[in-house]
Amino acid sequence: MIPTSLLLVEDDDSARTVLSMELKRLDLEITVVGGGQEALESMRTQRFDLVITDLLMAEVDGFQVLEAAKRQMPESQIIVITGHGSIDSAVRAMKAGAFDYLTKPIEPEVLSLTINKALERKRLLGEVEQLRAQVREKFSFENIVYASPAFHRALELVRKVAATDASVLIEGESGTGKELIARAIHSSSPRKNRPFVAINCGALPEGLLESELFGHARGSFTGAIANKKGLFEEAQDGTLFLDEIGEMTPALQVKLLRALQQGEIRRVGENRHIKVNARIIAATNKDLKDAVEKGSFRDDLYYRLKVFPIMIPPLxxxxxxxxxxxxxxxxxxxxxxxxxxxxxxxxxxxxxxxxxxxxxxxxxxxxxxxxxxxxxxxxxxxxxxxxxxxxxxxxxxxxxxxxxxxxxxxx
CATH class of the missing domain: 1.10.8.60 (Helicase, Ruva Protein; domain 3)
Structure with a gap:
């Protein structure tokens, strides 16, 4: 088993000695440096699971160490320590990606507990990334099974649009694999490391679907006991897959169109607008063009969704x-x-x-x-x-x- 590596950055001799002694009891592989510049040099040649850095240091301070660590070792957990704590510096450190912010003197039990929590978070993040990699591999184009020229032609279009940010409308009968194609697009797109969120628009009544998509405020309706994020927010910087889009009611079509045009949504029961950024992939087993002609589906929404149409042939x-x-x-x-x-x-x-x-x-x-x-x-x-x-x-x-x-x- 590879030992956990830790970098301690502390310019005060006495504090460095005390912290080093405490850390040696935790069965860690420790590298100790006496300043920010030495820390930057160490991080250029070695990766660390955990970095503990003082904040106020000459030349290169703890904020610079923190920023460099998150840039070079994004999976590492950073604990900031200081003898001159303030709310402003704590907020700044946490916004920059620090796991925790401790003020000196630090009790050994507090230090040990914080380190264990940081390492547990690193472990969980590693597991999440492994699962994401497995999902990306599972839904990659290479794992789509086909032998027919008809599906090959459809897949060639899918490959081309995957690298873009264009909205996609996937058309085809039920059971043809429209969600599989949507996931393959997401897994091969620049957004692949962000969420893929799916919803079946035909499976929920209008009020519940609106709440699921846009979220709601506490007390906005019976049963709304807390504020709730909608799927647009959950899919931030990722992909939102709207299955069976043809089942959406005209009233919800208007709200969806506004969200797509303006890049913002409003939770049910709230007046404030929330900026959202999610790629939209929609799917339908209906003839949406016919629905537009009959007046049951908005033509402006249809053309907004149909930037890049893909037809999946039946089996x-x-x-x-x-x-x-x-x-x-x-x-x-x-x-x-x-x-x-x-x-x-x-x-x-x-x-x-x-x-x-x-x-x-x-x-x-x-x-x-x-x-x-x-x-x-x-x-x-x-x-x-x-x-x-x-x-x-x-x-x-x-x-x-x-x-x-x-x-x-x-x-």
Whole structure:
């Protein structure tokens, strides 16, 4: 196990000696320097998990050490110590990224507790970054399974728009993987390290959807017992995915349009405006152009969202993707349910290929998972598949030949 490294920056000889003795009891790998300039030089050649720096020092002060540490070692935790504490300097240090601000003399128990909390925060931040990296990898373009030219063409458009900040409208039937595409765009964009926040606009009534998107103030309606951030704020500097945007009511469409045009929102029950900066990716399984013509969807919002439209073809129009996707779903379900199935029989594979899949990729995934659960051997058979797949995917019956007509006299 790699020992925790700590840099102590203190220009006062007696304070440096006392702190060094206390730190040596904590089983840390300690580097001690007598000033800010030495600290800058140490950080150029070595990375530290934790930095404890005095604030008031000649030439290079603690604020400069703090700023350099956060710039060069953003994952490091910085504890500022000073014998001349003030509210202004404490606020400035915390705004610059310090984990904590302690005034001398520092009790050994307080120092030990603060260090442990700082290291725990560093550990948690590391775990969060690991999870984010796993999510980015999971939803990267490289992990999207396809073999068809139709999906390849759609994906080429997706790759081009990912690097921009343009609004995207993803159109396609239910179950085609619109959210997967939205996540891939986010994971390949400059905003990839910021939040990806998704909401289904058709799953909530108007009042609740408004509160979810824009937030609300305490007491603004029955049950609003505290102030609540909306998803626009939660997605700050990241991506907000609005699924089933075609289900949004006209009144909410107006508020959404205002947020997109002005870059600000107003919580329910509040008068103040809050600046927001989130990339918008919307998705729909409806014909929004038809909805605009019928007057159920605002044309100005439609064109604001449709800066870059992407149409995801249904699975029946990209049959080359069926078996590659089915193989991925089989592997996933086998590991999840600890079942023996490893492949499809030729008959089962043919049924999968022939089915129309009205529920698209989602229906295929569920059908394969069901088959994996039912299958008791290493090969999924036709009878393991859902009845609707067996019926829809079966080859059409050949028409029987009509008997030759015979004369009545020969009967």
């Amino acid at each position: 029946r129009e990209r049959r080359e993707d069926i078996l590659p996707l089915a193989e991925v779903f089989l592997k996933r379900a086998r590991e999840k349910h600890k079942r023996p199935a490893k492949s499809f029989s030729p008959e089962a594979a043919q049924l999968l290929m022939n089915s129309l899949w009205p529920g698209n990729v989602r229906e295929l995934e569920h059908a394969v998972e069901r088959a994996v659960i039912l299958c008791s051997s290493s090969e999924i058979q036709a009878e393991d598949l859902p009845p609707e797949v067996r019926v829809c995917g079966a080859p059409p019956l050949k028409p029987s030949k009509s008997p030759k007509k015979r004369k009545l006299s020969k009967i």
